[in-house]
Amino acid sequence: MTMDTVITGARVVTPGGIVNADVGIATGRIASMALPGTLTDATETIDAAGLTLVPGFIDVHSHHREPGFTHKEDIASATAACAAGGVTTTFAMPNVYPPPNTVDVLDDMFRLYERSAVVNWNVNPAGTILEEIPKLARRGIAAFKVFMVVDTGRDYPHMPGIGVHDHGRLLAIMEACAAAGVPLMVHPHDQALMDHIEQGFWDRGERDALAYAKAYAAHDGLIWDSAIGTLLRMQAATGVHLHLLHVQTAGSIDMIRRAKARGQHVTAEINPWALFLGHKWENIERLGSYALSYWVPEQHTPHLWEGLRDGTVDVISTDHAPHTREEKEVGWEDGWKAHTGTPSTQFYARMMFDAAHRGELRLERVVELCATAPARRFHLDGKGEIAIGADADLVLVDTERTTTITDDEVLSKIGYTPYAGQTYTGLPVRTLVAGKTVFHDGVVTGAPGGGTQSRRRSTT
Numbered sequence: 001m002t003m004d005t006v007i008t009g010a011r012v013v014t015p016g017g018i019v020n021a022d023v024g025i026a027t028g029r030i031a032s033m034a035l036p037g038t039l040t041d042a043t044e045t046i047d048a049a050g051l052t053l054v055p056g057f058i059d060v061h062s063h064h065r066e067p068g069f070t071h072k073e074d075i076a077s078a079t080a081a082c083a084a085g086g087v088t089t090t091f092a093m094p095n096v097y098p099p100p101n102t103v104d105v106l107d108d109m110f111r112l113y114e115r116s117a118v119v120n121w122n123v124n125p126a127g128t129i130l131e132e133i134p135k136l137a138r139r140g141i142a143a144f145k146v147f148m149v150v151d152t153g154r155d156y157p158h159m160p161g162i163g164v165h166d167h168g169r170l171l172a173i174m175e176a177c178a179a180a181g182v183p184l185m186v187h188p189h190d191q192a193l194m195d196h197i198e199q200g201f202w203d204r205g206e207r208d209a210l211a212y213a214k215a216y217a218a219h220d221g222l223i224w225d226s227a228i229g230t231l232l233r234m235q236a237a238t239g240v241h242l243h244l245l246h247v248q249t250a251g252s253i254d255m256i257r258r259a260k261a262r263g264q265h266v267t268a269e270i271n272p273w274a275l276f277l278g279h280k281w282e283n284i285e286r287l288g289s290y291a292l293s294y295w296v297p298e299q300h301t302p303h304l305w306e307g308l309r310d311g312t313v314d315v316i317s318t319d320h321a322p323h324t325r326e327e328k329e330v331g332w333e334d335g336w337k338a339h340t341g342t343p344s345t346q347f348y349a350r351m352m353f354d355a356a357h358r359g360e361l362r363l364e365r366v367v368e369l370c371a372t373a374p375a376r377r378f379h380l381d382g383k384g385e386i387a388i389g390a391d392a393d394l395v396l397v398d399t400e401r402t403t404t405i406t407d408d409e410v411l412s413k414i415g416y417t418p419y420a421g422q423t424y425t426g427l428p429v430r431t432l433v434a435g436k437t438v439f440h441d442g443v444v445t446g447a448p449g450g451g452t453q454s455r456r457r458s459t460t
């Protein structure tokens, strides 16, 4: 059989381990895996000697800003950044305008992705309208999303239509998601505790980005742990697949570990900013709001890595959240006015391969966290692994190449990255989506509209 493409000479990370193999691709899928040098009949041959072939990263949590906030980012720019960063599937979050909390709005968003996405995609709609949940669930979505946070002092990124902090309503949403057989992703937050904590800072005249960082981390992560304790208890009551977003405290890791030991259907993610940016106070001092997503005080960090190693945490997703310089600059005066969130989709693969290079995680575990587990936990058949029959969403990585991130490389519309100046070993050099090269030699070659929806297999 003539292959469309053969990737030859690479070290291949498979679910069964790391092997040296030629990988043959036909009609967008992996059609053959064979001993090195034995697959020769192909239209295109990619010589990958010295490189490592991994499944494309699957990011289940990303903010693409379209529609409504395209001055920050749009689907074309976000997914171009994905291609350059080795991300072959990216899931959008619902804090866009109008927010996708009805089937009509979601379908309109799907049309935007069909037109503009360079890589594969899906959308996590807001599960805030109960009667829409069963209808939205039939659109091949992977999960619903709810924010427990409502912004104070600004109206973005956590605006009306996507937030729920009333526990009764949240319980009803969990029941509806459980009945629909679709996971619920939650941004954990305890609004009543936060109201009190931030009032204390404001009363003392502390309003800058550093105060904001301290407020969210107050009392050793009280707002996070309180929310996660409540969510886990409600999960037990409803049986919903609960996916906890941006886990960042030792206390939360401990609670999730125990919930899993009890057999609860809970999964969790950690984001790159918690491990590589917000984990150092010096970054917060130097960059202010530019470094905030959130501050993760150093006593928590070893627990996050341990959670990643021992399986308490299932996935790494980015929480890619671009905001303009203007929207960040205001944070030096008032951290509550600056928009929260940091971009990362283009660069987190470098960070994760660097973690493997340093021995913090095994390479196989990095692949599991960033590709295999997201596919399995969210039932994306054919994704997240290198195996015969799987989709040929693939990334070639130079695991020995050391690079320093610069603003010049940034493909996000905002044109900067808070990771500028950071040096990592491990670089995605080529990305394929459905067997077609979408990024190579520093250039995005994939066209808008080249991606397809990564649909969840129905489990009901």
Ligand SMILES: [Zn+2]
Binding pocket: 061, 063, 093, 319, 320, 321
């Ligand atoms: Zn987010």
